[in-house]
Amino acid sequence: MRIGLIGAGHVGSTLAYLCSEAGDEVLIANRHGPDTLxxxxxxxxxKVHAATPGEAARFGDIVVLAVPFEQYRDLPAAELAGKTVVDACNYSRPRDGRFAELEDGRVTSSELVQWELPGAHVVKAFNAMRWDHLRSYGHSAGANRRYGIPVSADDQDAKWRVFDLVEQLGFEPVDAGGLADGGRKHQPGTTVYTADLWADDLRDRIGVD
Ligand SMILES: NC(=O)c1ccc[n+]([C@@H]2O[C@H](COP(=O)([O-])OP(=O)(O)OC[C@H]3O[C@@H](n4cnc5c(N)ncnc54)[C@H](OP(=O)(O)O)[C@@H]3O)[C@@H](O)[C@H]2O)c1
Structure with missing residues (x-):
C-alpha cells in the first residue's frame, strides 16, 4: 500500500516506521520541508521518503494527518480530494487555542477536519493511543488478543480501508460509529483515551458489539 503522512513528529514518524516495517511505501512530510527530514x-x-505535504497527499492510497489539530486549516485540500484521510489529531486548547464549538460539544474535531476537506473521506483513528505505545504494542495476526484501535467514519468504504491498515499494523479495529457519534467516544477526556484496552474491553467501554 502507498501511505502519505502529513506530520513527521511523534505520531507521524511512528506510523512511518510501522508502515514501512509492514511493507508499505511511505512519503512523509512536515511543515519545514523535506530537507529537514x-x-x-x-x-x-x-521504503520511507521525505516529501512536501502536497506530494504526500497525492501519493497515498491512505493519507494520515498527524499535525497539531489547529493546522487542519492549512492542509493540501485539493490533493486530498477523493482520498481516504486518517485524522489522528486531537484538540488541545493550550496548544491549539480555543475552539468554542469543540469545548461545548457541538461538534467533534474530526467533523471540522471533514468540513475543511469536503472532497476527502475522513476517518478518525490512531488518535487514542500514545505514540510510544503505538510503536510497540502491536501483535501479529495470530495473537490471542490484540489492543483495540477505535475507528470512526461516515464513509463505510474508507472505514474498511483503515480497518485493513489498523490490522496490518498489529491492532484490532473497533468500529465506534460515525465522525459525530463515534468520534465523540474516543476523543481526549473519554474513558478509552490512552487507556490501552484490549479490543473486547474497548468494545465494552464504548458500547458497541
Ligand atoms: N503524541 C502522542 O502520543 C499522540 C497520540 C495520538 C494523537 N496525537 C495527536 O497527533 C497529532 C500530532 O502529534 P505529535 O505528538 O506527533 O506532534 P509533534 O511531535 O509536535 O509533530 C507535529 C508534526 O506536524 C508537522 N506540522 C505542523 N504543521 C504542519 C502543516 N501545516 N503541514 C505539514 N506538517 C505540519 C510538524 O512539522 P515541523 O516539525 O516541520 O513543524 C511536525 O512534524 C496531534 O494532533 C496530537 O494531538 C498525539
Missing part, C-alpha cells in the same frame, strides 16, 4: 529518512530505510 533527511535523518528520519536514513533512520527508517528505503
Amino acid at each position: 533527511h535523518d528520519l529518512e536514513v533512520e527508517l530505510g528505503p
Whole structure:
C-alpha cells in the first residue's frame, strides 16, 4: 500500500516506521520541508521518503494527518480530494487555542477536519493511543488478543480501508460509529483515551458489539 503522512513528529514518524516495517511505501512530510527530514529518512530505510505535504497527499492510497489539530486549516485540500484521510489529531486548547464549538460539544474535531476537506473521506483513528505505545504494542495476526484501535467514519468504504491498515499494523479495529457519534467516544477526556484496552474491553467501554 502507498501511505502519505502529513506530520513527521511523534505520531507521524511512528506510523512511518510501522508502515514501512509492514511493507508499505511511505512519503512523509512536515511543515519545514523535506530537507529537514533527511535523518528520519536514513533512520527508517528505503521504503520511507521525505516529501512536501502536497506530494504526500497525492501519493497515498491512505493519507494520515498527524499535525497539531489547529493546522487542519492549512492542509493540501485539493490533493486530498477523493482520498481516504486518517485524522489522528486531537484538540488541545493550550496548544491549539480555543475552539468554542469543540469545548461545548457541538461538534467533534474530526467533523471540522471533514468540513475543511469536503472532497476527502475522513476517518478518525490512531488518535487514542500514545505514540510510544503505538510503536510497540502491536501483535501479529495470530495473537490471542490484540489492543483495540477505535475507528470512526461516515464513509463505510474508507472505514474498511483503515480497518485493513489498523490490522496490518498489529491492532484490532473497533468500529465506534460515525465522525459525530463515534468520534465523540474516543476523543481526549473519554474513558478509552490512552487507556490501552484490549479490543473486547474497548468494545465494552464504548458500547458497541
Ligand atoms: N503524541 C502522542 O502520543 C499522540 C497520540 C495520538 C494523537 N496525537 C495527536 O497527533 C497529532 C500530532 O502529534 P505529535 O505528538 O506527533 O506532534 P509533534 O511531535 O509536535 O509533530 C507535529 C508534526 O506536524 C508537522 N506540522 C505542523 N504543521 C504542519 C502543516 N501545516 N503541514 C505539514 N506538517 C505540519 C510538524 O512539522 P515541523 O516539525 O516541520 O513543524 C511536525 O512534524 C496531534 O494532533 C496530537 O494531538 C498525539
